Amino acid sequence: MVPVTDIEALALVLGGAAVLVLAGRALSLRHREARNGALVSVDERSGSGPLLRSNQYRISGRPDELRRLPDGRLVPIEFKSRKSPRYGVPRSHRIQVAAYCLLVEEATGTAPPFGVVRYGDGGEARIPWDRATRDELLDVRAAIGRPYDGRATPSVARCTHCPWRDGCDARAV
Ligand code: SF4
Structure with missing residues (x-):
């Protein structure tokens, strides 16, 4: 041997x-x-994700992924290239995922139980699509609907994928 x-x-x-x-x-x-859940669609950058639109709330967006749970409900997934934040999910990420949850609900007539934000290092967080999240989202939506007060920081990079573009009078694109 x-x-x-x-x-x-x-x-x-x-x-x-x-x-x-x-x-x-x-x-x-x-x-x-x-x-x-099982993969249903991906964003157009890598596949053929649908553009979701709510005429009522004047928002639109294309989640990076849509997944289907075994009970048929769809779940939006948002990818962020940065590492998982050390101090919890930033409000802007939470609100963006919430906006996708609202869009999925409007498009399918069925509320997702949660949305997901996934970070570049593989970490992810679930954002429950519950009453508190909905209220927070609609508060933000109402604030954006008010006349521009100079506090927004629009930029092409920031506004291109923003779900609020449809109803934002400060958008850069
Ligand atoms: S300024 Fe741009 S990033 Fe800010 S809410 Fe309007 S569209 Fe979205």
Whole structure:
């Protein structure tokens, strides 16, 4: 039998560990995908996501992904390239996901139970689509509907994907 050197043994151990890490990652990804439902559509940058529009609230948007839960309800997913925020989901991210929940509800007639924001490092957070979130969203919507008071910071990058563009008189594009 050929003797195994220390280096070869170490390489075998490291190789085995790498396989285990990859398998663990794949498993956790599968669990997460199962929790968030089956993929229905993706944004046009990578596929063919639908543009959702609410004439009542004058908002529109295209969630990065739509997923279908086993009970048929759709869940919007928003991707952020940045790392998971250290101090919780910023309000702007929460409101954006809430806006997509409202759009999904308007488009399908069925409220999603939650929306999801997913960060570049794989972390994600669920935003429950409940009364409190809806009230917060509609407060923001009402504030944006008031005449422009100079507090907005419009920019092409910021406004291009903003769900409030339809009803915002300060938008840059
Ligand atoms: S200024 Fe731009 S980013 Fe701000 S609400 Fe209006 S469209 Fe959205």
